[in-house]
């Protein structure tokens with residue numbers, strides 16, 4: 001029962017700073033600019049060509065402000081396109097790349113006061129938490145207090161006009177927009193409520209990851225040069241969206257239903273999780289893209305499963321629960337699970353075989369009990385399906401009652417050497433030697449899915465009609481309806497030790 005602390009390591013992220021066009025938002029009524037103050041430039045002509053009126057454009061020094069809400073950097077070159085009438089949740093053309101989105105660091109610059117009415121710090125942290133609280137959302141914002149951040153929240157230092165409360169950058173080069181500026185003397189230095197601060201920070205972080213104003217079209221904002229792409233699953237208009245523009249004085253009242261759907265559809269979370277070496281990765285099951293999740297060290301993890309959206313990992317000697325979004329983790333109970341090589345879940349419990357015993361563990365507390373008195377020494381694979389556990393031990397495949405531990409052998413086939421079992425859609429799947437088999441969990445009868453030579457495969461997981469198999473160094477997706485398979489990505493998954501999917 002020795003409890004050793006896990007080692008932490010922090011990556012330092014090289015940050016590529018790219019100058020991008022400014023985007024602003026959240027204004028009160030636009031002021032009318034002094035037309036005579038505008039010098040004719042190519043950039044100004046571009047903005048005029050897009051369709052803005054000269055009287056609605058202000059020269060702000062480094063950039064132009066159009067209609068009080070749209071910013072055009074003077075060093076940006078954009079193409080003009082027409083405005084259409086859509087009001088859906090919308091995204092820019094540039095999005096945060098798959099590898100970056102799981103760990104977008106946020107830092108608060110010293111120019112934001114830590115006390116008084118201009119202290120936005122607590123509200124900035126709340127906004128980070130609000131985004132991170134969206135389930136099944138692939139973006140994870142991480143607050144840091146030192147080092148270089150992907151997003152720096154800072155005072156505008158007078159750069160924003162009085163009626164703009166805050167401004168953010170859109171993503172560029174696969175990175176989140178690098179900056180959020182807050183106008184600390186917004187609207188003649190009015191006192192901004194805490195609720196408005198939270199609202200605006202949630203809104204600005206939304207811009208940083210590529211959300212445009214939901215009402216961009218009705219606000220008269222051109223789609224060009226950033227793009228304004230409808231996010232699937234969102235409606236024609238959404239007055240409750242936190243991403244509506246012209247909303248500086250709104251108070252935080254939560255995301256709208258379609259904000260959440262839009263977020264989940266724009267950046268779906270990974271469905272496949274793999275420990276390789278010291279790192280936990282989230283894998284895009286449609287194309288094999290991968291991204292590290294968190295910075296904890298998972299070296300030598302033996303096995304991983306999931307319950308209720310959380311990952312459970314055995315890393316000798318402990319059992320750990322980890323967030324699938326951030327990999328923040330906690331130790332589950334204090335038992336020594338050293339040597340546990342097979343684990344599955346059923347009905348909200350974890351089941352694991354350690355030496356001779358089969359154990360049921362409560363994932364919340366880690367409390368555990370041995371299930372029955374069977375001797376499961378040498379078991380090589382386990383899965384669960386429809387209120388039963390299935391275990392291969394030596395030559396036999398056994399169906400085990402998860403409450404009592406009583407068991408029956410299924411069929412008479414010799415399953416010696418079966419290292420991988422998974423269940424899905426009322427069938428079991430097994431890799432034995434070169435073969436991949438589909439097994440009837442009631443009778444033990446089986447057929448071969450003669451798709452490939454699966455010799456040496458070391459991980460398998462099932463989800464949504466597909467098997468995912470790591471046969472070093474490749475990761476393969478197998479369609480169980482016809483046995484066809486594809487290679488997921490050119491990445492090497494050599495050295496992977498644990499995998500789960502949900």
Ligand SMILES: [Zn+2]
Pocket residue numbers: 024025026203207213244245246
């Ligand atoms: Zn905005």
